[in-house]
Amino acid sequence: MTHLFGEPLEVVNIGLASFADNILTTGGTAVQVDWRPPGNGNEDVARSLANLIAHPDVEAANRIAYARYLAARPVLVGVGRARETIPGMTDRTILHSGPPIAWENVCGPVEGAVIGAVMYEGWATDVAGAQALLTSNEVTLSPCHHHACVGPMAGIISPSMPVWIVKNEEGGNIAFSNFNEGLGKALRFGANGEEVIDRLRWMRDVLAPTLAKVIDHIGGIELKPLMAQALHMGDEIHNRNVAASSLLFRRLLPAALRTDVNPADLAAVADFVTGNDHFFLNLSMAACKAMLDAAADVPHSSLVTAMARNGVEFGIRLSGCGDQWFVTDSPVVDGLYFAGYSSADAAPDLGDSSITETAGIGGFAMAASPAIVQFVGGTPDDAIANSEEMTNITLGRNEAFTLPSLDFAGTPAGIDVRKVVDTGIAPVINTGIAHKAPGIGQIGAGITRAPMACFSSALNALAQSLE
Amino acid sequence: MTHLFGEPLEVVNIGLASFADNILTTGGTAVQVDWRPPGNGNEDVARSLANLIAHPDVEAANRIAYARYLAARPVLVGVGRARETIPGMTDRTILHSGPPIAWENVCGPVEGAVIGAVMYEGWATDVAGAQALLTSNEVTLSPCHHHACVGPMAGIISPSMPVWIVKNEEGGNIAFSNFNEGLGKALRFGANGEEVIDRLRWMRDVLAPTLAKVIDHIGGIELKPLMAQALHMGDEIHNRNVAASSLLFRRLLPAALRTDVNPADLAAVADFVTGNDHFFLNLSMAACKAMLDAAADVPHSSLVTAMARNGVEFGIRLSGCGDQWFVTDSPVVDGLYFAGYSSADAAPDLGDSSITETAGIGGFAMAASPAIVQFVGGTPDDAIANSEEMTNITLGRNEAFTLPSLDFAGTPAGIDVRKVVDTGIAPVINTGIAHKAPGIGQIGAGITRAPMACFSSALNALAQSLE
Numbered sequence: 001m002t003h004l005f006g007e008p009l010e011v012v013n014i015g016l017a018s019f020a021d022n023i024l025t026t027g028g029t030a031v032q033v034d035w036r037p038p039g040n041g042n043e044d045v046a047r048s049l050a051n052l053i054a055h056p057d058v059e060a061a062n063r064i065a066y067a068r069y070l071a072a073r074p075v076l077v078g079v080g081r082a083r084e085t086i087p088g089m090t091d092r093t094i095l096h097s098g099p100p101i102a103w104e105n106v107c108g109p110v111e112g113a114v115i116g117a118v119m120y121e122g123w124a125t126d127v128a129g130a131q132a133l134l135t136s137n138e139v140t141l142s143p144c145h146h147h148a149c150v151g152p153m154a155g156i157i158s159p160s161m162p163v164w165i166v167k168n169e170e171g172g173n174i175a176f177s178n179f180n181e182g183l184g185k186a187l188r189f190g191a192n193g194e195e196v197i198d199r200l201r202w203m204r205d206v207l208a209p210t211l212a213k214v215i216d217h218i219g220g221i222e223l224k225p226l227m228a229q230a231l232h233m234g235d236e237i238h239n240r241n242v243a244a245s246s247l248l249f250r251r252l253l254p255a256a257l258r259t260d261v262n263p264a265d266l267a268a269v270a271d272f273v274t275g276n277d278h279f280f281l282n283l284s285m286a287a288c289k290a291m292l293d294a295a296a297d298v299p300h301s302s303l304v305t306a307m308a309r310n311g312v313e314f315g316i317r318l319s320g321c322g323d324q325w326f327v328t329d330s331p332v333v334d335g336l337y338f339a340g341y342s343s344a345d346a347a348p349d350l351g352d353s354s355i356t357e358t359a360g361i362g363g364f365a366m367a368a369s370p371a372i373v374q375f376v377g378g379t380p381d382d383a384i385a386n387s388e389e390m391t392n393i394t395l396g397r398n399e400a401f402t403l404p405s406l407d408f409a410g411t412p413a414g415i416d417v418r419k420v421v422d423t424g425i426a427p428v429i430n431t432g433i434a435h436k437a438p439g440i441g442q443i444g445a446g447i448t449r450a451p452m453a454c455f456s457s458a459l460n461a462l463a464q465s466l467e
Numbered sequence: 468m469t470h471l472f473g474e475p476l477e478v479v480n481i482g483l484a485s486f487a488d489n490i491l492t493t494g495g496t497a498v499q500v501d502w503r504p505p506g507n508g509n510e511d512v513a514r515s516l517a518n519l520i521a522h523p524d525v526e527a528a529n530r531i532a533y534a535r536y537l538a539a540r541p542v543l544v545g546v547g548r549a550r551e552t553i554p555g556m557t558d559r560t561i562l563h564s565g566p567p568i569a570w571e572n573v574c575g576p577v578e579g580a581v582i583g584a585v586m587y588e589g590w591a592t593d594v595a596g597a598q599a600l601l602t603s604n605e606v607t608l609s610p611c612h613h614h615a616c617v618g619p620m621a622g623i624i625s626p627s628m629p630v631w632i633v634k635n636e637e638g639g640n641i642a643f644s645n646f647n648e649g650l651g652k653a654l655r656f657g658a659n660g661e662e663v664i665d666r667l668r669w670m671r672d673v674l675a676p677t678l679a680k681v682i683d684h685i686g687g688i689e690l691k692p693l694m695a696q697a698l699h700m701g702d703e704i705h706n707r708n709v710a711a712s713s714l715l716f717r718r719l720l721p722a723a724l725r726t727d728v729n730p731a732d733l734a735a736v737a738d739f740v741t742g743n744d745h746f747f748l749n750l751s752m753a754a755c756k757a758m759l760d761a762a763a764d765v766p767h768s769s770l771v772t773a774m775a776r777n778g779v780e781f782g783i784r785l786s787g788c789g790d791q792w793f794v795t796d797s798p799v800v801d802g803l804y805f806a807g808y809s810s811a812d813a814a815p816d817l818g819d820s821s822i823t824e825t826a827g828i829g830g831f832a833m834a835a836s837p838a839i840v841q842f843v844g845g846t847p848d849d850a851i852a853n854s855e856e857m858t859n860i861t862l863g864r865n866e867a868f869t870l871p872s873l874d875f876a877g878t879p880a881g882i883d884v885r886k887v888v889d890t891g892i893a894p895v896i897n898t899g900i901a902h903k904a905p906g907i908g909q910i911g912a913g914i915t916r917a918p919m920a921c922f923s924s925a926l927n928a929l930a931q932s933l934e
Contacts, residue, residue, distance in 0.1 A: 233701045234871070257737055267724035270720055274717045370871035374875075405872060406847075
């Protein structure tokens, strides 16, 4: 000991930087290691983590859940009407994104979108009428995720809306999503003007019946190979869908020409689909939902099966914790804002579209999509780093979705809540940004992180279930 | 001096490694620098290089030629029949790829393809008849490049074949290419069986008239923005064209639905176009030809305006040397061969498609296309390294074609013959590989390099023209 202090000190400091700073100030040398205690110092969380890491029941459950996720084979099998297709949908139900929320608590864009849906359904003729109806609680609000559904941003699905029907041909479970309206003024971003409602009606009356016929004619479209190909064409299939949308169009049109669809309708549908580079997004989400629902409800599994936001709260679900939500405040996204807007105008993070990251694409597959940074910010190197970092919190790689720039390694997939808490690495999410006021729409896009608090509480719940 | 040898030697050895090896053998230290004299030691070439580097006339000419290349705006303006559309085409002319070559000297795949074209035109009913006709010199063989044309692989264009018409709306020059038949048994790879001829006739009788109507309806398709978008979607637009082909289909189909084309024909055309991920290749080539012809014939310019191969010789043209070809033996490609084939079965490098590399895409834009390595070999890192290396031999970067993975830097473009000879870096070329025997077809694809000898002779010719 005496000997030690007689020599020049070479200090490695772990944790609080101030210790190292003091040494540096007095002319000494110190290397600072950025370490935090697991669970960020929270004793309960640290104990849960210690109990769960390498727990044989959790490991066994994860093997089952992860294998089901990997084996899932989502196929677009058709187009339906929400009321007749979605389990638990009633004549007066409106589905929304994220965890459950009461009408009086919804964020601006969800408020705008729900009002828009009420007018679209004809339950009210103007905004005031819609608000009165909603305040009287005559409309049931329910999360998409409670009905095997997912919807981007506000995620609004009302009874007469058309939905994609995606079946996991391996596990048999079915997932649904609404149709993508395009960018700009759109219901999902909270806009509800006449053009928005008119477009939704055209989608119901022309787009959906046309595509329904075409998909019936084709007999089903395997989504995983199409998504894998899109990853080789610069999509991350969350905020960049131009390749997947183009590939889908390539599948739809030759078949459409062999059906009896009205030629003028088909021309309008072709314009609409080719005019919207995000058209595939909702199908990507439904495919991811189908893959993750396949992995749900495996007792003791620490696999995250959903991350979803309602614009107020961010919630996650674990395979081992059934239908339970673990929620915390939804973060504001530090992104690229359209001219004239800033984060001060933004609603907190919103939408079910983070189901894509939960399934290993989106932010997790950014290495496939250097061009995405023009939309969400950062550099192509950041995009690669994000994919690489996510390998620290996932159960493995999905070899069905390979990333060319990483020598065709599979995308990191299957978020393990234990790894998230243990490493302090939060899942990365690419996302659109809605204005916080109802009725306005999209104001930007960016890269954000899932908040740690919901992972900590999910971890604690899983640990308790094993005691 | 005495002092120098009294100290331990730290040797930097330039050139022949044996000097350094001797020092290393005796226990000394030496760093070896891989340097070769300019022109690989050839005195004439070294003198030409010394005269041309920084020559004010060459510099001024290159500024003009390069600016014309950059400013070119290739637009697909229509579809025509070769005989009526291509300047200098006669009733008995067959165009081929690469520099000029006599019938008795053509390589196997060109032989097969020319025979196929004779049968397709109905000038003979079988292979023997076609051979007799060709041996009697009743058919004129002429290079595509002599007629503002380009054709991939054998590059065969006969009078009744349909051609793309691409106009440089900036410079006014027009370029042409034939239509892509798809992979497998195809005329351009030397196959000439019944299925090949039947397909060519269908392309003439159904595909071309249908697309002609559609393009007339659209009024022209700007190719540069479409190609730029394809580079952001993983194409290098030479051997990977799936994005560009998809984007083209997205443009064509909505318009087609507003024309009076026969619905059954349109369905067949849609199948054909969506069934061929290389459909855009010939349009990419015509666009590149239009850009480079804009830069041709600038006296004293050292810009390479064409690299093309006929399967026997590899030839290049310089802007400052008019119509002159500088040729050498065409190399055999060390690529990925289909099962059962090897380089022993391969025809030497073949086709006008290296016009893409000459224009800064293809191998020069490989950084945009990590997935191309699955087709041509190598790794994604190699692909990036190829794009970066090409900056050493080009006049600049084409900011119209940006490479996402290189932080959206423009693709290296405008090969300067001086830089090629000075650095010893040969242009990289991604290419398909044909069987050396007539009538078989494609047997692989790979990455190759243009042979240095034609650059040296072009350099000498340019130097002489300045004396």
